[in-house]
Amino acid sequence: MTMVFLNKEIRDGDNPDLTEERKTATFDTNKMAEVIYGSEKLARRRREISQAVSLIPELADSKPLPFLSRNEKILESTRKVTALNEHLPRLINMNDEDEAWHIHSEVIGFEGNPLALHHSLFIPPLVIQGSDEQHEKWLGRAKRREIIGCYAQTELGHGSNIRKLETTATYSLSTQEFILHTPTINALKWWPGALGKSSNHAVVVASLIIKEQNYGPHLFMVQIRDEQSHEPLPGIAVGDIGPKMAFNGADNGFLGFNNFRIPRGNLLNRHCNVEVDGTYVRPPHDKMNYAGMIRVRSRMAAEQGTFMAQALTIAVRYSAVRRQGFLENKSQEVKVLDYQTQQHRLFPAIARSYAFIFCGFETIQKYETLQNEMNSGNVSLMADLHALTSGIKSVVTYQTGEGIEQARMACGGHGYSMASYISEIYGCAIGGCTYEGENMVMLLQLARYLVKSVELAMRGKPGDLGPMVAYLAYPDIKVDLVTGPEAYVKMFQHISKRQSIKATEKFHRKMESGVSRDEAWNQCAVELTRASRLHTRLYIIETFIRRVDSIEDLSIKMVLTDLMNLHLNYELLDVASYALEDGFMSSTQMGFIKNQLYSSLEKIRPNAVSLVDSFQFSDLQLRSNLLNFLFQVLGRRDGHVYQNLFEWAKSSPLNQTEVLPSVTQYLKPMMEKAKL
Ligand SMILES: CCCCCCCCCCCCCCCCCC(=O)SCCNC(=O)CCNC(=O)[C@H](O)C(C)(C)COP(=O)(O)OP(=O)(O)OC[C@H]1O[C@@H](n2cnc3c(N)ncnc32)[C@H](O)[C@@H]1OP(=O)(O)O
Numbered sequence: 001m002t003m004v005f006l007n008k009e010i011r012d013g014d015n016p017d018l019t020e021e022r023k024t025a026t027f028d029t030n031k032m033a034e035v036i037y038g039s040e041k042l043a044r045r046r047r048e049i050s051q052a053v054s055l056i057p058e059l060a061d062s063k064p065l066p067f068l069s070r071n072e073k074i075l076e077s078t079r080k081v082t083a084l085n086e087h088l089p090r091l092i093n094m095n096d097e098d099e100a101w102h103i104h105s106e107v108i109g110f111e112g113n114p115l116a117l118h119h120s121l122f123i124p125p126l127v128i129q130g131s132d133e134q135h136e137k138w139l140g141r142a143k144r145r146e147i148i149g150c151y152a153q154t155e156l157g158h159g160s161n162i163r164k165l166e167t168t169a170t171y172s173l174s175t176q177e178f179i180l181h182t183p184t185i186n187a188l189k190w191w192p193g194a195l196g197k198s199s200n201h202a203v204v205v206a207s208l209i210i211k212e213q214n215y216g217p218h219l220f221m222v223q224i225r226d227e228q229s230h231e232p233l234p235g236i237a238v239g240d241i242g243p244k245m246a247f248n249g250a251d252n253g254f255l256g257f258n259n260f261r262i263p264r265g266n267l268l269n270r271h272c273n274v275e276v277d278g279t280y281v282r283p284p285h286d287k288m289n290y291a292g293m294i295r296v297r298s299r300m301a302a303e304q305g306t307f308m309a310q311a312l313t314i315a316v317r318y319s320a321v322r323r324q325g326f327l328e329n330k331s332q333e334v335k336v337l338d339y340q341t342q343q344h345r346l347f348p349a350i351a352r353s354y355a356f357i358f359c360g361f362e363t364i365q366k367y368e369t370l371q372n373e374m375n376s377g378n379v380s381l382m383a384d385l386h387a388l389t390s391g392i393k394s395v396v397t398y399q400t401g402e403g404i405e406q407a408r409m410a411c412g413g414h415g416y417s418m419a420s421y422i423s424e425i426y427g428c429a430i431g432g433c434t435y436e437g438e439n440m441v442m443l444l445q446l447a448r449y450l451v452k453s454v455e456l457a458m459r460g461k462p463g464d465l466g467p468m469v470a471y472l473a474y475p476d477i478k479v480d481l482v483t484g485p486e487a488y489v490k491m492f493q494h495i496s497k498r499q500s501i502k503a504t505e506k507f508h509r510k511m512e513s514g515v516s517r518d519e520a521w522n523q524c525a526v527e528l529t530r531a532s533r534l535h536t537r538l539y540i541i542e543t544f545i546r547r548v549d550s551i552e553d554l555s556i557k558m559v560l561t562d563l564m565n566l567h568l569n570y571e572l573l574d575v576a577s578y579a580l581e582d583g584f585m586s587s588t589q590m591g592f593i594k595n596q597l598y599s600s601l602e603k604i605r606p607n608a609v610s611l612v613d614s615f616q617f618s619d620l621q622l623r624s625n626l627l628n629f630l631f632q633v634l635g636r637r638d639g640h641v642y643q644n645l646f647e648w649a650k651s652s653p654l655n656q657t658e659v660l661p662s663v664t665q666y667l668k669p670m671m672e673k674a675k676l
């Protein structure tokens with residue numbers, strides 16, 4: 001390709017359209033980053049880490065990832081993660097999970113890598129469920145990456161219904177071993193990330209059988225491959241499950257056992273045990289073995305919030321440099337970001353990203369409290385946090401998917417190109433609707449909690465309700481939305497309470513009419529999941545308000561108040577029909593909410609670019625790597641989009657030759673034949 005264009009946008013410095021946007025901001029993006037990430041130190045550390053990574057050439061992508069085959073992607077992600085391993089101790093505090101997460105996302109991106117789950121799903125259950133002795137044996141080795149592990153729970157036939165997992169771990173009294181076995185094809189472990197080709201260890205979840213009694217799912221440490229040859233150990237079948245919608249730099253795998261023996265000491269036994277004589281020692285909570293899942297779910301709000309924030313950074317920056325069509329001034333086309341429809345597409349999603357991140361910090365803290373309590377034997381917080389995180393993971397993953405998809409559409413045709421990087425972010429984020437508990441299944445878990453809470457309130461025991469659901473017993477007093485956020489909360493509480501009560505009453509009526517409990521539950525399931533979503537959205541609103549209330553810096557508080565008001569009006573408008581239905585909201589109030597929403601869009605417009613700049617994603621993180629590639633993509637901080645899109649297209653492997661075999665072998669003969 002020899003074509004060269006002189007593009008007026010390629011000059012020194014940033015695209016002037018973006019520079020202009022940054023000048024209109026009413027706040028300091030570094031200060032906002034402190035609020036987003038929790039402190040000056042955390043925000044600064046992220047910048048320092050990004051800067052340090054950008055100076056190490058081997059940590060950059062060696063090619064644009066979308067042009068790689070699956071094998072090349074896995075090789076490339078493994079190259080980067082092992083190179084990173086060498087630099088890690090110098091670049092981050094090795095005990096800081098947030099720093100580790102940040103640096104991995106900088107270097108690896110969304111494609112996944114063979115160590116991603118080692119840190120997020122292999123080490124944590126070992127920490128939570130393993131005894132001190134077991135930590136001694138495996139934890140240090142795992143942390144030093146002498147061994148690589150994964151979390152193998154889901155099977156071909158069962159993922160949601162863990163109680164029916166078919167992989168068995170039968171205790172042999174005579175040898176004091178567990179015998180792991182995969183009795184059917186359905187029982188093959190299926191999906192675990194990094195299992196297919198990379199891991200040599202796995203935390204395996206299997207049904208514990210002692211003297212023919214099934215004690216349900218338990219966690220076992222299992223070596224699956226030889227540490228020298230990396231060959232599967234005898235009695236083990238293991239491999240990759242093939243390409244997926246995303247995460248193709250990771251090797252999700254299958255695993256089968258043929259009467260594979262492990263020592264008794266490999267049952268992770270901090271909270272439960274099997275004695276030498278086969279006596280089973282119960283954990284303090286029935287669902288103790290599910291604690292690791294609560295941990296992962298508690299981190300998903302902040303995680304998904306940052307996924308959406310990345311897509312929005314790309315879309316908002318691009319919308320500020322993309323000019324198309326006219327408003328009043330017919331001499332210059334407008335930035336598409338000036339269209340109200342574009343703002344309505346993007347700004348509520350920006351507000352949700354902030355909301356999810358703020359909510360995420362609260363849930364992570366709640367999990368840490370739970371973990372400390374569990375360590376001292378108190379499991380009383382588990383039920384509440386299980387219910388809360390079940391709802392949050394379901395609502396945030398779904399809404400993040402919506403937000404990212406809107407970001408893609410907001411970029412028009414270029415959003416559809418993989419040069420935008422948005423499809424990769426979408427593929428990764430949307431997986432969250434399924435992994436760590438399918439969304440409907442998890443909403444129904446929260447619904448169990450809500451129904452029980454409504455029953456308590458109905459029985460006149462409001463004092464027994466936890467703080468999260470105390471509103472279910474509040475009286476209905478009409479509110480004047482003009483008075484501010486508290487009135488919005490009360491309106492939302494009414495809506496959520498009414499839906500929980502309606503769903504519970506319907507459930508009761510079904511049972512009273514003779515339908516069995518399970519069947520009645522199923523016949524009310526849609527109403528129940530609606531209640532769960534409303535309850536969760538209310539909780540997210542409350543965390544947003546709490547966070548904004550706590551901010552001292554006035555300029556930050558003002559812009560976040562605008563964003564919060566947008567969120568409140570957008571969320572309430574979305575569920576208004578519930579309150580209009582029983583006359584709790586008037587049509588005048590509905591009109592007020594819409595007007596507030598439109599005025600919030602206008603207020604946010606001058607700050608839009610700086611609100612996404614404040615997430616401080618580096619160009620490397622957005623796959624607009626400045627080091628090796630001056631071309632990708634739409635979200636680049638400097639806004640030089642068009643020339644780089646052209647460079648991107650030129651680098652496509654299809655353009656390495658002018659005439660492809662597809663033409664010589666098929667099209668050419670066809671055309672020749674047609675001429676005869
Ligand atoms: C910044 C950019 C960065 C870029 C980088 C990009 C990198 C990518 C990052 C992304 C990484 C992706 C990683 C993907 C990892 C996926 C891992 C997995 O999926 S692993 C696999 C994940 N798999 C799943 O998640 C499976 C989902 N399934 C389940 O969890 C369970 O089967 C169940 C909960 C649905 C039912 O369980 P069952 O035993 O049938 O229970 P019942 O229904 O009969 O309820 C009985 C009672 O128990 C109670 N209770 C229940 N749970 C808990 C709990 N945890 N605690 C307390 N209580 C609990 C319940 O409330 C009820 O109480 P009550 O009402 O009676 O009072």
Ligand SMILES: Cc1cc2nc3c(=O)[nH]c(=O)nc-3n(C[C@H](O)[C@H](O)[C@H](O)COP(=O)(O)OP(=O)(O)OC[C@H]3O[C@@H](n4cnc5c(N)ncnc54)[C@H](O)[C@@H]3O)c2cc1C
Nearest residue numbers: 151152153154158159160191192193431434435436437440
């Ligand atoms: C990217 C990715 C990574 C993953 N990584 C891992 C991993 O590292 N380790 C691991 O063990 N697993 C992993 N998984 C597996 C994942 O945890 C499961 O796929 C998930 O828990 C859903 O289970 P399932 O596939 O059985 O879905 P199913 O339960 O079969 O869902 C199918 C449909 O049935 C519905 N359904 C099921 N049960 C009910 C019910 N009780 N009530 C109402 N509706 C119901 C669901 O809502 C859904 O619509 C991963 C999955 C993905 C996509």
